[in-house]
Amino acid sequence: MHLDHSHDGPSAVSADARRPDGSRRALRIGLGGPVGSGKTATVAALCRALRDELSLAVVTNDIYTREDAEFLLREAVLPPERITAVETGACPHTAIRDDISANLEAVEDLEDEVGPLDLILVESGGDNLTATFSKGLVDAQIFVIDVAGGDDIPRKGGPGVTTADLLVVNKTDLAPYVGSDLARMAADAKAQRAELPVVFQSLRSETGVRDVAAWARAQLAAWTA
Amino acid sequence: MSRAALLVLADGRFPAGGHAHSGGAEAAVKAGRITGGASLEDFCRGRLHTAGLVSASLAAAAVLGLDVRELDAAADARTPSPALRAAARKLGRQLLRAARATWPGDELDAVAREFPKGAHQPVVLGLAARAAGLEAVDAAYCAAYESVSGPASATVRLLSLDPFDATGALARLAPELDRVVDRAVEAARRAVDDGVDALPAASGPLLEIGAEAHAAWAVRLFAS
């Protein structure tokens, strides 16, 4: 690599931690997890919780192109120019793991157009338990599952549950209705993840997305330190 | 310099964004023009001899060192559909990113500076081949093959087509692919002396029209 790469314009080729001008770029956090587990709702709640203190943007990776982006636009969690949809050709995990080129264009375009940004949330399209983000795309990742998807998911493990920097068990308010055992889920998650953190949340409760937002703030503090 | 670099560049898993594009297959499936293995082959044959030939010649010409800006303008003129021009630039930008990481060099960096929003993908493909030490014929093969492998793999997903049927169709097209590459390289060599007008301009009206129909859909699986 030549020194002039960092100065005159052409965007970085990989997940360089600095912008072309040498300043530290926005932290990128990925949110993955199965269909319907509440990824988009968590992104929306995070935006509401953090938008007054941070400069935020969101990239969605939909199975059917723009659905999640349009949900976020409808909910008006951020101004529309801060939300971008990446089209994934029926393979959402490919776009966040095997071929991250479209997502990298999207995050760089957001930095160029509405930056400087503090935090970019990259939401994966709903996929299966093996879908994880490439380290070339995000700096940290959250895996979102929910109690209604079966309380044996933490026990089954898989790369998302086991290795994500944060595991979120969502919709805890539904546990009594679907017969999910939260204590067992917590124990299984602990067994799979050792010291990696787990958050149980219900976005309908008063605390809402508080714990995930706190985790994101801590990630950002470590990133900019 | 290694011929095996061609395998790296032509690999469907080369991370340059192609997986999200159907090469017109999604529109053709919806319109009922691709319904199975035979009609997929027919579609691919038409695409090979039109868009595939043009792409292969642009890629070959880029390897031979024709001016990138002129080649990019020639690609624009040969791509009436604005949806296809946008897709080609998007893919060109993604390919340039992957190529710069894979075969770093000043020439690719200069193109990234000159085309911050991307140059046409076949032109970038030629430059990537050049950076990888490959020849015009290699780049032409890569472009011509992509013109049919993209729709084939997309159709496997769209129609749940038997993947062996799709691969068989690609194999049957191989002799025609050879001929298209020959024509493309010959035209690219002529263009070295005569300019970009010597490059083929073969077009498929339904590819262009279908791309515009597709771009207007609210819900789709592929970006183009």
Add this chain to the structure above:
Amino acid sequence: MTVTGVRATARILARDDGRGGTSLPVLEGDGPLALRRTRASGAEARVMLVGAMSGPLGGDRFAVEAKVAEGARLSVGSAAATIALPGQTKGEAHYDIRLDVADGGELAWLPEQLISARGSDLYVTTRVELGARARLVLREEQVLGRAGEEPGRLTSRLTVRVEGRAVLDQELACGPGAPGGWDGSAVLGGRRAVGQLVVVRPEFAAEPVAARMLGEEAALMPLAGPAVLVSAVAADALRLRRLLDEALAALG
């Protein structure tokens, strides 16, 4: 045996006559390519291309050259469809159309259809060079075979440049002997009529027209320059013409 086909070149030059109209200092027909001046409409001169005999046949070389000088306005039509037929000589026929419109000039090039009859082999080249602020409406329609007939081989390349920069360069090849897939789902999809309408207006540079579909098998597409292309396929010539007429009317 050397049998050569017919060679003919027709020429038109349109010039601003300085009195708010357009004069035609050059209006030269040649052999089968006859030209007639018809009643003018306002500032615009009108010319009709009259095919005195059907053609081109195999081996023929026809050419039409029209030049529109600065500020002049010319409209060219044809009295009937052109039919490409097989000839006694082997080899392809050529039809070259060269249109030049100088700065601020305006050309409407609206010939009737080109019909590719069975056994014919025709190569059409249409090259348009436009100056700054020149205006153009150009229609091309290819019909593959007369009613119920197999088509001949037809290759048609259309290049439009504005101030030297190509805004459109496309070639359509169809019929027996054309590269594979020409009648398939990526190219013509079994349709027997295919057409292009190119409209160049300087104001498109500042206010580009948005792309839109015109039914299922035609699209209006802004080009990379102050121009739009309407590309259409249709079951027959009548339906095709209706589509292109509607598109032109919609552009205002």
